[in-house]
Amino acid sequence: MLFGSSGIRQRFDRSLVEIALAVGAVMGERYPDCIVGTDTRTTSPVLSRAILAGILGAGGNARFTGIAPTPSVAYSARVAKAGCMITASHNPEEYNGIKLFNPDGSSFTQAQQKEVEEHLTDLHWADWQHQGTESSFDALTPHKNAILDAVSIAPGFPVVIDCGNGAGSVLTPGLLTEAGAKPVCLTCNPSGRFSRPSEPLIEYLGYVGEMVKKTGAGCAVVHDGDADRMMAFDNRGRYIDGDHLLMLFTEHLGAKKVVTTSDASMIIEEVAEVHRTPVGDTFVSEELLSWGDFGGEPSGAWIFPHHSYCPDGPFAAALFCEIASGCDVAERLDAMPAYPILRESIPHERAREIVTGLGAANPTDGVRVARENGWYLIRASGTEPKIRITAEGTTLPSAKEMLEQARTRILQGKTA
Numbered sequence: 001m002l003f004g005s006s007g008i009r010q011r012f013d014r015s016l017v018e019i020a021l022a023v024g025a026v027m028g029e030r031y032p033d034c035i036v037g038t039d040t041r042t043t044s045p046v047l048s049r050a051i052l053a054g055i056l057g058a059g060g061n062a063r064f065t066g067i068a069p070t071p072s073v074a075y076s077a078r079v080a081k082a083g084c085m086i087t088a089s090h091n092p093e094e095y096n097g098i099k100l101f102n103p104d105g106s107s108f109t110q111a112q113q114k115e116v117e118e119h120l121t122d123l124h125w126a127d128w129q130h131q132g133t134e135s136s137f138d139a140l141t142p143h144k145n146a147i148l149d150a151v152s153i154a155p156g157f158p159v160v161i162d163c164g165n166g167a168g169s170v171l172t173p174g175l176l177t178e179a180g181a182k183p184v185c186l187t188c189n190p191s192g193r194f195s196r197p198s199e200p201l202i203e204y205l206g207y208v209g210e211m212v213k214k215t216g217a218g219c220a221v222v223h224d225g226d227a228d229r230m231m232a233f234d235n236r237g238r239y240i241d242g243d244h245l246l247m248l249f250t251e252h253l254g255a256k257k258v259v260t261t262s263d264a265s266m267i268i269e270e271v272a273e274v275h276r277t278p279v280g281d282t283f284v285s286e287e288l289l290s291w292g293d294f295g296g297e298p299s300g301a302w303i304f305p306h307h308s309y310c311p312d313g314p315f316a317a318a319l320f321c322e323i324a325s326g327c328d329v330a331e332r333l334d335a336m337p338a339y340p341i342l343r344e345s346i347p348h349e350r351a352r353e354i355v356t357g358l359g360a361a362n363p364t365d366g367v368r369v370a371r372e373n374g375w376y377l378i379r380a381s382g383t384e385p386k387i388r389i390t391a392e393g394t395t396l397p398s399a400k401e402m403l404e405q406a407r408t409r410i411l412q413g414k415t416a
Contacts, residue, residue: 002120003113004364004382006280009088009097012043016096020047020086023098024054025123026116028132031082032060037073037139039087039167039226040192043096047086051098052134059126063137067190069167069227072143074105074310087167090199090224091383093192105308106289107282143314144175150307151318154325155180160211160220160233161317162186165194168227172314176221181321184215198224200231200300202239209237219324221317228281229300230316234330242298243267243341244333249302249316250294252323259287259295259303262368263377263390267337278365280382285309339374340399341392346410351380351387357413369405373398376406 002008002019010016027034034055038044048064055062063080065073070085077083083101091097100108100116108116126132159176161183163169169190176183186208187195197204200222208220212233220233232240240248243265250258250272258272261279268274275291277283281301288295288305296302301311308315323329348354355363355378366379366388374393381388389406393399 001113002117006089006282006383007097007099007107009091009095009383011094012096017046017050019120020050020098021054022120022123023116024051025058025125026054026119027051027082027084027100028055028058028060029124030119032132033063033081034060035063035065035073035076035080035083035137035139037065037068037070037083037085039070039085040067040165040169040190041088041093041096041225042192044086044192047096047098051084051086056132056134057125058123058132059130060132062132062134064134065137065139067167067170068139069171069314070099071105071228071308071310071312071314072139072171074101075143075146075308075312076137076139077101077105078103085226087226089226089228089383092198093194101310105310106285107310109286140171144171144178146307147175147315147318148179150315151179151322153179153181153318153321157181157321157325158184158215158217159321160184160186160208160215160217161188162205162208162220162222163188163227164196164198164200164223164225165189165191166198166223166225166227168223168313172221172223172227172317175314175318176321179318179321184211184217186211194225200224200229205239209233209239212237219321219329221320223313223317224300227313228311230302230313230320231300232320234333235324235328236330238330240333241341242300244336244338245300245302245320246296246298247271247336248323248333249296249319252319253294255294257292259284259292261297262366264298265341265392266339270337278362279379280364281311339392339394340396341390342399342403344389344403345381346387346389347385348387349385351385354387354410354413355380358409371402374402376402378406378410
């Protein structure tokens, strides 16, 4: 399939432009009123024009937002038939891709994705009398106002914001300022040239924690390239892992039913009833359509179904600032339970083939093995040529043991 765990994503080349044109034509025929937005990548303009050409050529109407966060486009899809975002999310600049959304903000389901793919080679083109139309559309203001209505940040609360030169740059700094915060902005220029790797991992973000300490900020919030993700630092300048952010949001929202992924820590089960899905925010979103009041995954995708079924980094940033401005968030995090959890990525061009060989029905879902003292998950990334390993144990030695078992299994290629 063209679609991975979060849309279509690949290195930019001619074939991706041709795919964009074909996807646009399918959208124009089947979802003839579509909101289209882009992230900041240098290749996003040409892909957006290809998508728009396809929509118009098939007789559909497109409302173009220009640069906007993915959750802004997904939120705005409620006034249209669908939303389409040109982005490769947290991938490096040489990648780009396409995400598709329903009017409720949810990603296209697997059935919808399959339907789009099946029609890419059987396109409908309208004649000259029935071409579609393009118009400009403001996706930022309604999304911003919805967030402002839902959160309350203590006036003057100091926060560091790092947008990674991505689409969050055009929304989150202004959003938090209007909410009453006093931001210090890092990499908030939407240049499309990422001054740090886009994925908000601790190994790329040491300077953020130092800036929190230097400025005396109450916290920091960090986005990836399209701002569907949000990670954070506490008031001591410490990076907060995604499992504890998941618990923090769950407790603050009073959520009783939480949807998360197979690689999330066991700690969430101590505060809520949990349904687990394969790794990927589209799976979490799809499960939330029928069950749960909050969802997320440790990579930083947080879904608030009362607001939208799309992971919403700006909403999560504002909500985290609400929490951090009302308590000593470091003390609150320290009081939470913790099991050692280790994650590792192994670059490999044959990642899917290898994980399938280990017995996975779907390589991006992977293989999960539980032992008495912990568990490990081996899966192929849905967006990059990598094998991802997650291991958790009741103690650090047991977590390391789980990780080593996973490595050994990959090397030996054993199915059981």
